[in-house]
Every structure is written in C-alpha cells, then in structure tokens.
Amino acid sequence: MGGYDFAYISKPLVLTGLLKKSPVKRLKDTLEFWVHVTRENALKPNSEAYQLIVRTRLMHSYARLKIKEKTPDWDYEKWGEPINHWDMIATYTGFSLVFMQGLMKLGIKISAEEEKGVLHLWKYVGYLLGIPAEFLPDNRPEAVEQFYWWTKVQVEGDEGSAELAKALLQENLENTIYKHPFQRKMLLNLHRSMNWFLLDKDIIERLQIPKPAAVFSLFPKIIVKGNLVFQKIYLRNPAQYQKLVEMGDGQQRKVLADYIQHTPKDFHY
Incomplete structure (x- = not known):
C-alpha cells in the first residue's frame, strides 16, 4: 500500500x-x-x-x-x-x-x-x-x-495513487474467500488498522485511507504482542525454530490456496 x-x-x-x-x-x-x-x-x-x-x-x-x-x-x-x-x-x-x-x-x-x-x-x-x-x-x-x-526522483501520491489504494482496500469486499458480508467488512477494518499502524500519517492522508473502527485499532498491538510471545517460545533452539518456519509455511500456503480457489477464472489481461 x-x-x-x-x-x-x-x-x-x-x-x-x-x-x-x-x-x-x-x-x-x-x-x-x-x-x-x-x-x-x-x-x-x-x-x-x-x-x-x-x-x-x-x-x-x-x-x-x-x-x-x-x-x-x-x-x-x-x-x-x-x-x-x-x-x-x-x-x-x-x-x-x-x-x-x-x-x-x-x-x-x-x-x-x-x-x-x-x-x-x-x-x-x-x-x-x-x-x-x-x-x-x-x-x-x-x-x-x-x-x-x-x-528523490519521485513525487508524492496523487489522485491515481488514491484510486489504487481504494481499489486495494475494495478487494476485501470483492473477495469471496469469506462468505458473509460482515466477515469481509471485518477484514477491511483489519487491513485499514494495519495501514494506519505501519504507514506515516501524511501517507495515510494522501492515499485517503479511512480510519478503522476504534476496536480494530487494537489489532496491530495484538499482533506485536503475539509475535514477541511466539519468538520467546519457539526460538530457544534450532528444532523449535524450524517448527515455527513450518507453521508459517503452512499458513502462507493455505492463504494462497484460498486466493487461487476464489480468483475469477474468466479474467484475462
């Protein structure tokens, strides 16, 4: 984003x-x-x-x-x-x-x-x-x-940039991985919260990324806490480290499989 x-x-x-x-x-x-x-x-x-x-x-x-x-x-x-x-x-x-x-x-x-x-x-x-x-x-x-x-040879985001940002967020509502509209809206708010956490305020404003609902602003903080805990548990020895790698690999492949299944099959460039 x-x-x-x-x-x-x-x-x-x-x-x-x-x-x-x-x-x-x-x-x-x-x-x-x-x-x-x-x-x-x-x-x-x-x-x-x-x-x-x-x-x-x-x-x-x-x-x-x-x-x-x-x-x-x-x-x-x-x-x-x-x-x-x-x-x-x-x-x-x-x-x-x-x-x-x-x-x-x-x-x-x-x-x-x-x-x-x-x-x-x-x-x-x-x-x-x-x-x-x-x-x-x-x-x-x-x-x-x-x-x-x-x-230094770039300029700040413009109208086209804001349109791309809007389309990327809209993907949450168009994607059929989640069946129900309320689930898609929740995902949209989660992604908004991550953008507000990771990006500078002036970038958020130029890309016109709406502020997430207040409760979702806690999501990035929960992710940070979870990552710190997982690393303490799994990074104590090489065997546990490898287990963490395997867990991440499985999760990433599952997300990819979902996207492949739910991407429109009749789309052509």
Missing part, C-alpha cells in the same frame, strides 16, 4: 488499469509469486518459482511495450521508461528492505544473517527478472542509500 504514495512508479498500474479491474487477481498473482520464490531450494532452473519469474518478466516486457504503444504522451523525462530498472529495484527493495522494516515494527527480531539472506535472495530474483546484477544492492546500507536516492 505504501508504495502507491510514489506517483511516478504507480503510472503503469494506473494506465493499464489492471489493479482497478481485478485487485483479487493481481493480489493472487503477487502472493503466488512471493510464496513460491521464498521457499527453500525454490529457484532451481525450471522449478515452479523459476517459471513464475520468467512469466513475470515477460509480463513486464509486454506491459512496457503496450504502454509505449498506447500512451503517446508518456512523460519520459519525469517517469523514465515504463517499468524501468530503477523502479524495479525500488519494487524489490520493497520485498526485502521495507518488508523487514515492517516485520520489525510488528515485533519480529531479524538477525544479521537473516537480513543478509533476504537481501541476497531478492538480488537473485531481481537478476532473473532482468535487472543487471551490478545495479542491485548487496547489503542494508547499499539498499537504504539506493532507495533514498530513488525517492
């Missing part, structure tokens, strides 16, 4: 209209990609994760060509090439650096070794997606510096 506050990088999403057309489908695609590429030994040639990366690379190429073909007034001086290398690096910094920052805010302790591993994984994924390896950061200081300089 926070990435929508950068107006220029959001232009391809606004122009293609994909997120507004089917946020459920786009979230399913992103979740499927993330789950598969982050499993152990996932990135062997011709594995399912490897094929998803190739598919994403082809989709980026197709979107880039179509945007250039269909948008004669594309502002290259401001926005660069559609889906350019630097924007791609910033996106995958979101999957590594920003991802870990969010986890730490939610009470997760990340070791130096784990941080190095996450950055290395996404450097390789970025390379497979077509970003030259020499452009990708190797460590936190490099990632922070690069992300900082990238923000």
Whole structure:
C-alpha cells in the first residue's frame, strides 16, 4: 500500500488499469509469486518459482511495450521508461528492505544473517527478472542509500495513487474467500488498522485511507504482542525454530490456496 504514495512508479498500474479491474487477481498473482520464490531450494532452473519469474518478466516486457504503444504522451523525462530498472529495484527493495522494516515494527527480531539472506535472495530474483546484477544492492546500507536516492526522483501520491489504494482496500469486499458480508467488512477494518499502524500519517492522508473502527485499532498491538510471545517460545533452539518456519509455511500456503480457489477464472489481461 505504501508504495502507491510514489506517483511516478504507480503510472503503469494506473494506465493499464489492471489493479482497478481485478485487485483479487493481481493480489493472487503477487502472493503466488512471493510464496513460491521464498521457499527453500525454490529457484532451481525450471522449478515452479523459476517459471513464475520468467512469466513475470515477460509480463513486464509486454506491459512496457503496450504502454509505449498506447500512451503517446508518456512523460519520459519525469517517469523514465515504463517499468524501468530503477523502479524495479525500488519494487524489490520493497520485498526485502521495507518488508523487514515492517516485520520489525510488528515485533519480529531479524538477525544479521537473516537480513543478509533476504537481501541476497531478492538480488537473485531481481537478476532473473532482468535487472543487471551490478545495479542491485548487496547489503542494508547499499539498499537504504539506493532507495533514498530513488525517492528523490519521485513525487508524492496523487489522485491515481488514491484510486489504487481504494481499489486495494475494495478487494476485501470483492473477495469471496469469506462468505458473509460482515466477515469481509471485518477484514477491511483489519487491513485499514494495519495501514494506519505501519504507514506515516501524511501517507495515510494522501492515499485517503479511512480510519478503522476504534476496536480494530487494537489489532496491530495484538499482533506485536503475539509475535514477541511466539519468538520467546519457539526460538530457544534450532528444532523449535524450524517448527515455527513450518507453521508459517503452512499458513502462507493455505492463504494462497484460498486466493487461487476464489480468483475469477474468466479474467484475462
């Protein structure tokens, strides 16, 4: 959600209209990609994760060509090439650096070794997606510096950014994983509460994210407390640590299975 506050990088999403057309489908695609590429030994040639990366690379190429073909007034001086290398690096910094920052805010302790591993994984994924390896950061200081300089060529969120944010929240009400409307409304409030907890106030205002019902503001605090307790219980020895990894893997795969089952089957790009 926070990435929508950068107006220029959001232009391809606004122009293609994909997120507004089917946020459920786009979230399913992103979740499927993330789950598969982050499993152990996932990135062997011709594995399912490897094929998803190739598919994403082809989709980026197709979107880039179509945007250039269909948008004669594309502002290259401001926005660069559609889906350019630097924007791609910033996106995958979101999957590594920003991802870990969010986890730490939610009470997760990340070791130096784990941080190095996450950055290395996404450097390789970025390379497979077509970003030259020499452009990708190797460590936190490099990632922070690069992300900082990238923000200097961006502008704050605009009307298009707010529309994308609205569509992403609307996905909670459109998704059929939960049968009853009251369940979907509860999920919407939970996601609003997480955005209000994780994002700065000025970003919340620019993206026009409504404030959740008061009772739901407690949800992020409960998550933080739960994470702290789970780590005390399960991180005492390697065997328990592995059990926690297996629990997380099962939960993530269950969410993915639900999204695959409930994504509209007749959607076409």
